[in-house]
Amino acid sequence: xTGGYTGxxxxxxxxxxxxxxxxxxKYEQYGGGHGIGSAIFWDLCKDKTIKAFDPANVLTIMTSPxxxxxxxxxxxxxxxxxxxxxxxxxxxxTRSNFGGRFSGHLKYAGWDGVVIEGKSDKPxxxxxxxxxxxIVSADGIWGLDTTEAQEEIxxxxxxxxxGDWNALGSARDGGRTTQRPAVLTMGHAGETMSRMAALxxxxxxxxxxxxxxxxFGSKNLKAISVLGTGGVTIADPKALMDxxxxxxxxxxxxxxxxxIPAGIGSMFAANPGSGAKAYGPSxxxxxPMGCLGCHKDCRxxxxxxxxxxxxxxDYFFYNSYDAAKHGGKQTQAILDSTEMLQRxxxxxxxxxxxxxxxxALNKLGxxxxxxxxxTDLPFDQLGExxxxxxxxxxxxxxxxxxxxxHEGLALxxxxxxxxxxxxxxxxxxxxxxxxxxxxxxRTEVEWGYGSLLxxxxxxxxxxxxxxxxSPSIAALSGVQPPITAEELSAIxxxxxxxxxxxxxxxxxxxxxxxxxxxxxxxxxxxxxxFYKQSLAYCxxxxxxxxxxxxxxxRGMTGEGxxxxxxxxxxxxxxxxxxxxIGRKIWNLDRAIWILQGRTRDMEVFTDYNYDVGAVPGFTTxxxxxxxxxxxxxxxxYKSVAGRKLDRQKVxxxxxxxxxxxGWDVKTGWPTRATLSELGLGFVADELEKQKKLGS
Amino acid sequence: xxxxxxxxxxxxPTPETAARLLGSVSFEQRLVGLKMAAMGxxxxxxxxxxxxxxxxxxxxxxxxxMRDNHATVGYIDPSALARWVSExxxxxxxxxxxxxxxxxxxxxxxxxxxIKELLLERIEQCRExxxxxxxxxxxxxxx
Numbered sequence: 099x100t101g102g103y104t105g106x107x108x109x110x111x112x113x114x115x116x117x118x119x120x121x122x123x124k125y126e127q128y129g130g131g132h133g134i135g136s137a138i139f140w141d142l143c144k145d146k147t148i149k150a151f152d153p154a155n156v157l158t159i160m161t162s163p164x165x166x167x168x169x170x171x172x173x174x175x176x177x178x179x180x181x182x183x184x185x186x187x188x189x190x191x192t193r194s195n196f197g198g199r200f201s202g203h204l205k206y207a208g209w210d211g212v213v214i215e216g217k218s219d220k221p222x223x224x225x226x227x228x229x230x231x232x233i234v235s236a237d238g239i240w241g242l243d244t245t246e247a248q249e250e251i252x253x254x255x256x257x258x259x260x261g262d263w264n265a266l267g268s269a270r271d272g273g274r275t276t277q278r279p280a281v282l283t284m285g286h287a288g289e290t291m292s293r294m295a296a297l298x299x300x301x302x303x304x305x306x307x308x309x310x311x312x313x314f315g316s317k318n319l320k321a322i323s324v325l326g327t328g329g330v331t332i333a334d335p336k337a338l339m340d341x342x343x344x345x346x347x348x349x350x351x352x353x354x355x356x357x358i359p360a361g362i363g364s365m366f367a368a369n370p371g372s373g374a375k376a377y378g379p380s381x382x383x384x385x386p387m388g389c390l391g392c393h394k395d396c397r398x399x400x401x402x403x404x405x406x407x408x409x410x411x412d413y414f415f416y417n418s419y420d421a422a423k424h425g426g427k428q429t430q431a432i433l434d435s436t437e438m439l440q441r442x443x444x445x446x447x448x449x450x451x452x453x454x455x456x457x458a459l460n461k462l463g464x465x466x467x468x469x470x471x472x473t474d475l476p477f478d479q480l481g482e483x484x485x486x487x488x489x490x491x492x493x494x495x496x497x498x499x500x501x502x503x504h505e506g507l508a509l510x511x512x513x514x515x516x517x518x519x520x521x522x523x524x525x526x527x528x529x530x531x532x533x534x535x536x537x538x539x540r541t542e543v544e545w546g547y548g549s550l551l552x553x554x555x556x557x558x559x560x561x562x563x564x565x566x567x568s569p570s571i572a573a574l575s576g577v578q579p580p581i582t583a584e585e586l587s588a589i590x591x592x593x594x595x596x597x598x599x600x601x602x603x604x605x606x607x608x609x610x611x612x613x614x615x616x617x618x619x620x621x622x623x624x625x626x627x628f629y630k631q632s633l634a635y636c637x638x639x640x641x642x643x644x645x646x647x648x649x650x651x652r653g654m655t656g657e658g659x660x661x662x663x664x665x666x667x668x669x670x671x672x673x674x675x676x677x678x679i680g681r682k683i684w685n686l687d688r689a690i691w692i693l694q695g696r697t698r699d700m701e702v703f704t705d706y707n708y709d710v711g712a713v714p715g716f717t718t719x720x721x722x723x724x725x726x727x728x729x730x731x732x733x734x735y736k737s738v739a740g741r742k743l744d745r746q747k748v749x750x751x752x753x754x755x756x757x758x759x760g761w762d763v764k765t766g767w768p769t770r771a772t773l774s775e776l777g778l779g780f781v782a783d784e785l786e787k788q789k790k791l792g793s
Numbered sequence: 794x795x796x797x798x799x800x801x802x803x804x805x806p807t808p809e810t811a812a813r814l815l816g817s818v819s820f821e822q823r824l825v826g827l828k829m830a831a832m833g834x835x836x837x838x839x840x841x842x843x844x845x846x847x848x849x850x851x852x853x854x855x856x857x858x859m860r861d862n863h864a865t866v867g868y869i870d871p872s873a874l875a876r877w878v879s880e881x882x883x884x885x886x887x888x889x890x891x892x893x894x895x896x897x898x899x900x901x902x903x904x905x906x907x908i909k910e911l912l913l914e915r916i917e918q919c920r921e922x923x924x925x926x927x928x929x930x931x932x933x934x935x936x
Contacts, residue, residue, distance in 0.1 A: 362831075362859055372863040373832065376853070414833035418849065418867070422840070426848035426909075450836075458839055461820035527836065536834045559832055567831050574866060575855035576900035638832070722827070722868055722901065723835070 101333035102163025102667040103130075107138070108209045108231060110224060112317050113153060113216030117231050122210045127777075129663075129676070130162035130210070131177035132193060132631035133683040138213055139179060139191065140686060140781070146191070146693035150183035150309070151291065151316035153217035159204075159282070159322070160211035162634035166202035166330045167391065168342050169662040170349075171366065171639030174389030176201040176282075176299075177631055182308030182554075183293045183316075184445075186508035186532035187700075190553040191690045193631060194310055196282075197389035198303035201634070203280040206326025218318040223251065223283075226324040227266050228273055236320040243441035244285040244298040251323045255279045266327050273327025283321035284311035285443025286494040291315040293506035294448040294493065298440055302397055302407025303389070306445035307533065307554050309506070333668025341661045348645045348654055351393050358646070362568040362580060365559065366642040366653065370395040373638065377413035378405070379428050389636070396638050405436035412436050415450035416486060423481020434483040442490045447555065451507050451527060451534035453480075453489070456499075458525040459516075465499065471514060473499045508532035524706030529555065539707050540741045541723040542566050543610040547619045550701050551755070553691060558626050560641045561618070565605060569724040569735040581644065581651055583726035584733035593643050593655055594621045595674060605738060606727035611747045616755040621677075627687070628680030629659050682776040685768050688761075689781045692790050698766035701752065703743065711742040762792025769793065803886055803915060811919035814882055817841045824877045826850075829866040831858075838867075843882065846874065847912035852905045871895040871904060887915050 107120040125134040135158035143156040157180035164172045174197045182192035204211065207228045221236035239247050256264050256278065265274040280299065287295035288311030295311030296304045305311075314320070332338050346352030349367050370386035373396030378384060387407060388395030397409040405412070413436055420432040439446055459465040460477045467474055475492065479485040492500025502510040511517035511526055520526035527535040529546060533555040539546020542565065548556040564586060572579040581589070583603070591600040594617075601614035602621070609615060629635050642653030654661075660671045688696075723739045756763045760772030769792040773782040785791040806814065824840045826849050840846050849867040858864035871891060879888035891908055898904035 368863070376830075376863055376865050410830070410832050411834070414828075414830055417865070418828050418838050421851075421867075422845045422848045424848070426851060454836075454838070458820060461823065461839070461841060463820075524837075535836060538835060563831065566835070570829070571831075571855070571858055571864065571866070574852060574868070574901040575858070576902055577855055722829075 100668045101331040102167075102663075104205060104208050104210050104330075106209060107134075107160075107211045107213060108226070109213045109215070110231070110233065111216045112214065112218040112222065112233065112319060115218075115233050117233075120213065127679070128683060129628055129632040129679055130164075131160045131175075131634050132179065132627060133679065133686075134158070134211065134632070135160045135177060135179040135193075136683055136686050136690070140690065142213065142215065143181075146690055147695070148181065150181045150189045150313055152181075153317070154215070155181045155313060155316075157214040157310070157313060157317075158211060159214070161201040161204050161209075162632065163667050164633055164635075164662060166205040167332060167662075167666050168338055169666065170342060170345055170391065170393045171636040172634050172662070173202060173391030174198055174200075175634035175636055176204075176305075177634060178297070178305050178308070178310050180308075180310065180313060181694075182310060183291070183295075183312040184307065184309040184448075184506055184532055185553065186506065188695055190531065190694060191687065192308045192553040194297075194305035194308045195631065195634075196297065196299055196303045196305040197392075197636065198280065198299045199390040200280040200282055200299050200303075200324065202390045203277070203324045203326045205330050206328045207324050208326065208328055209324075212322065214317065214319065217316065221318045221320055223319070223321040223323065225251075225255065226322065227255070227279075228326055228328065230266070236318075240289065240320050241286075244283050244443045245301070245441050247283045247285070247321055248281040248300070251281050251283075251321060252278050255323060255325060264325070266325065275325065275327045277325065279323040279325040281321050281323045283443075284314045285441055287443045288312055288315040289320075290494055290496060290504065292444070292493060292504045293509065294445045294452075294504070296443050296445045298443055300407060302405070302409060302412065302440065304412070304440065304446075306447060307557070309445065311443050330666075332666055334665045337665035338662065341658075341665050344661075345654060345658060346393065348642060348647050348658075349393055353647065362571060363564045364580075364642075364645045364647065364653070365563055366394070366639045367645055367647055368394060368396075371398045372396060373409035374398040374413070377417050377428060378433055379430060382430075382433075392636070392639075394639055400433055402430060402433055404430070404433035405440070408436045408440065411446045411450065412439070415439070415446040415453065419453070419481040419485075421481075431481065431483045435486040438483065438486055438490055442494050444490060444493065447534050447536070448507060449489075452503055455507065455520065455526045456489075471499055475499065506532055507534070518705075522705035522709060524710050527706070528704055529707065530703060537562060537566065538723065539703055540711075540743050541605070541725065541738050543605065543615060543743075544618050544622060546703065546707070547615075547751075547755070548622055550703060551619070551752075552623070553687070556622075556626070557637065558622065558630065559637055560622060560625070560643065564644055565603065565725050566723065569726070570722050573724045573735070573737070574722055579735065580646055582733065583728075583735050585651065586644070586726055587728070587733055589644055589651060592652070594618070595656070596677065597621055601728060603726045603733075604728040605725040606729055606736075607738070607741065609728065611744075611751045613754050613758070616751065616758045619755060620681075620758055623684045624677050624680035626680070627683040628676050632679070632683060633659065633663060633676075635659060678776075682778060685759075685773060685776055685778060686781060688768060689773070689778070689785055692767055692785065693788060696766070698752065698756075698764065701766065702745075703748070708743050708745050708748075711740045765790075765792055767792035803890060803918060806884070806915075806919055806922055808922055810884060811922040814843050814884060814887075814915065814919045815923065818881055822877075822881045824869065824874065824881075827866075827868040829868060831863045833865075840869075843878075843912060844916055847909055847916060850905050850909040850912070852902050855902070868901065871901075871908060874908070884915075887911070
């Protein structure tokens, strides 16, 4: 018996209003999610050089075979792809992802994904109720914020009190549910096609990076609503239940009677609510909440209701300003600010960078009333929600300096003639491709390299918690990390197949330019492309490389990912086979970027990464960046703060990486041999036709 | 987490010093802190007043970080802070006191909150110095 897939993907052309289906089987070799999305994009978007707002842009919204099942920290993720509106200098083919219950409802409605093409002549939303699909006028919904739009769609679909039975068929077994439809929508920012526009689902589930909210806006698509009453066929239900119970020994939930702290770095194990409660007012009650089927429930609901479901950077964009304004305490201001951001549908990473940059320009006397960049933005209210409200209003309505910020940070900086100067000094902290620094490429290079060679801030924490957060927070706290650097390198040598090189954990000044670091980045690219973005294992729990509850600190990765996949689908995938599919998808994505114009010489960080060392001083900062290093054969955790990247050594490292991947070292383009080995001969044909095949 | 405190008695600042300590410095003279959060990132934050600095400095206890796998830290290098207070704010006494509290601990978590308290004490002193004089006992408030 096979399971996991519904067997069909919904295809909607907003120009012609045609609704059709794609057989999932044609693309099943890619696993699901991102892999299927990339393959469909390759097939349907004939001209890869078009811009994000071109009606021919193809948007894929894909589930995984594990969506809507009992597999932990995976069932609620949805993967989005298409040409994004955020990338600079090229609007790259890119991806985003969000949690919640949308993917589950798509599966319950009988769909493995949705493909959106064309552009509607008038604002519409898409109403999916099991097999029934309608493109509906967005009159009365267009103009609403993300919360209001969802509530209005709920009213229209349910047509009665929330919680009542909602019958989707006239026959007795036509299906009924008390569930609300799962709605993915954009807000005012998307309607005005801001390159900061996000997509939101329920509360706090956001696909921010890539500006897909603006792509929705360009297609006159306000929202997609889905309500399903079916289920997901499980090939081996007992194996799935057994796997779920087995996995609980790696989680806090499985240690009710013998609780010990999970240990920093044990991402799968962490406590409920841990992704949000540190950011809100300590005196305000909050309860954990999470995505469909998840054991972990990272997020919280606050008593005030504001910012419910938000987590992490949703708050991080502004929490320090709130604290600075209010005597070091988080107040209602951070909850209200987060709420406003979510309702407007804005990308919090872009907003974090915007506020940091604008504040610096204000202090420099460049931005402000009567200044070179004239604005009445109330800088004296920085830290209050009123400042965020004013900034959002200017951006989404294209007023004042917001008219330029509406186009994203990079294009605003270019228009203001500040891009080169401010990315060189670092006051505009764009690391690559118009994506603000999330973690520092100068120190935590696997993060920076992965972003540089891809299309966006990778936002993949597989190593981050182990190589940066755990040793750094331990050093700041005067304790030893849960495991030594030597133990960490040993675990990675076991887990990171097929490379299995302990030196992959060496973040020393030499290690960051080594072949071992190339292996680490390659492993990361291949793992995440398949297991995280195609099978949809959540970044906040997977990979499970180190786990304090696991035998000798070993987490589930290697065993866990295929165990759940095989139980659901009935396939017999090995972990290594999954890694190879990931490599195949990574190469397919690479080919799309190459057709968009990617060349090796474009793949450079912004200048501050090479020119500014974060050395102690009061106008720079000393980062407590403690990382594993191997010096003279000895492993230790050591501060690598103050490091700048060496331009030539980065170029030499890229050559090592390209060799490892089987790409042309002069151009960074994949060769026919590499693509053919991966079953991508048709991709090689197209690259050759466009004179962009590596040799 | 144990923190180390040393008794510090700062002399009353002059009105000029108090005004300077409560004022805002230029962009070039700012102090840059590092805001850290598991998953959220590790990024700089510009600080232009002593009050902002005092509010920013924080570190949660390690047990919570262990349990929740999540915490936030407002990090400022104590040596850089002392240098900023000395060279920009021209308060040698406060700078010396910061260095004393730094020397009394071995790691950031043990010195951060004592330094924060020191800054808050100094800010309070400055506010008192600059506050309008209270009417003295036995004197009419308005004659």
